Amino acid sequence: MTTSVERFDEKARREFGKVGHTTVHEGELLRHPVYTRFLHWTAAISFFLALLSGLAIYSPWMFNWLTPLFGGGAMTRLLHPWFGLMFVIAYFFQFLNWLSRMIWTGSDSEWMRQLKDYVKGTHKLEPEYVGFFNGGQKLQFWEIIIGSGILLITGLCMWFPELFGRLAVAIGYVLHDISALIMLFGIWIHIYLSTVGQPGTLQSMTRGVVTRSWAWTHHPAWYRETTGRDPREDHQRAVERQTERRRVAEAWRSDRDSAARESERGPTDKS
């Protein structure tokens, strides 16, 4: 089972790698191959289409103005389930793609216990046990998996009420809303942390690469895994290099300044 999923994922990554490619410059690491990026943005686009069309149906009192985007109320209703289906399909493949990386481990539980420090930004570097994904990312991943499962089932009930009956629609409607609201809650955190909250993250889903310093800062165990080097040591070395550079730069600057002062003094001595 696992092996056939892995074989499928490898083949998909290979095939997508033929169409697109990822350039990894010096000092950078490959984080997300073309296949992952394709799935991510397909899911992202369909998520927002489903969100906007869904909000218009969910609360027309506030979001009726969104319906013209999709061609009116009836068209919004017609398209919404298809957007949802697109999201579920894209995320299903992402599920297969990421399953092995998303397995919950003891270090994720440990990470969750340290969540307060993460939010407050107490430590400049993430704990050394944080791998490809941290506990928060895994939590959101599994929330989306469970949430989209509920959205799919209840959505089908509402899509084909004649097959599933009145009660399924009446219950499904509430569960559909709640699942969507939890995902809505999560999406802002996801967008924030992957853009302005943690600069250097967005390019992992666009160009597919991150800098080495990004990797040892946010995902030290993954850094160790891909480069075979010690993340703390490399960070320490970078700090030393920075200190050294600053020392050299300051020395150079003071040399230049004293040289300038001398050259200013020179002519006055002559006259």
Added chain:
Amino acid sequence: MATLRTLEIKSISGHPGTVPGRGAVRGLEIAKLVDVTTCIGCKACEVACVEWNDHPFRETSFDNSYQTMATTEWNYYNLIKFNEHQLEDGGLKWLMRKDQCMHCEDPGCLRACPADGAIVQYTNGIVDFNQDNCIGCQYCVSGCPFDIPKFNPTTKKVYKCTLCSDRVGQGLEPACIKACPTGCLHFGTKDDMKALAETRAAQLRNDSLFPLPNAGVYDPQSIGGTHVLYVLHDITRPELYGGLPANPQIALSYTIWKYLAKPAMLVIALLSLLGVFFHYIFTGPKLPQPEPPAREEEL
């Protein structure tokens, strides 16, 4: 509705029921009264409905019953439900009930509907669908305790009995009323119809030859009453009449959740959005290390 008192009937010869319109007081709310005890299952009301609403002929179905089809349809608002009920003593009772929209005082379809202006309730009690605004989500179908709204898969709109709002607005009675040959169907103000129904029920209960001790009026208070009233032989068992619910209810998702939904969404979306915004303001970005050294003292 005739407005001239000169045309108000005082008594009718050979009439099986009470005299409609006796002592009538005109009010705002209207109602249709179906006295199932005098229905003969002629289906004139079905035909009149199809005719007035200009619906095309549609295929009927046969299921060992006299019933035209299983349920009302998007282009068949009015259906007499036939039920052969076996009595305890081995006798048979043929129960017929004209099924159509009940025009509830608290309409489940309207509560469930998310489309602006697709369902309206008039002050006279008529609940009407406005197909121009219908988005075809069919929530109303699951909101209705009587299984009345029906989806048209071609136009992707939902349809149901309008209580002939177009006729009533012009001072006419609904088409089905006009067609009824037995006086089973009545139309007037809700108070009048209620009074008439109660009179008829009392008449049935106190009949000297064939008293029906359980005869009563169906006007379910669980949904605030309806604007279609039934006089039933046995008010304790309305399910016998083609599945009329004894205690019709609207699902809690359309009552409680509907009111919770909007504030819940605002709270959840804003909590998270404001949360990340102020997180940035308070702690700022988490930069790859080592970051450029800070020049100023942190505040």
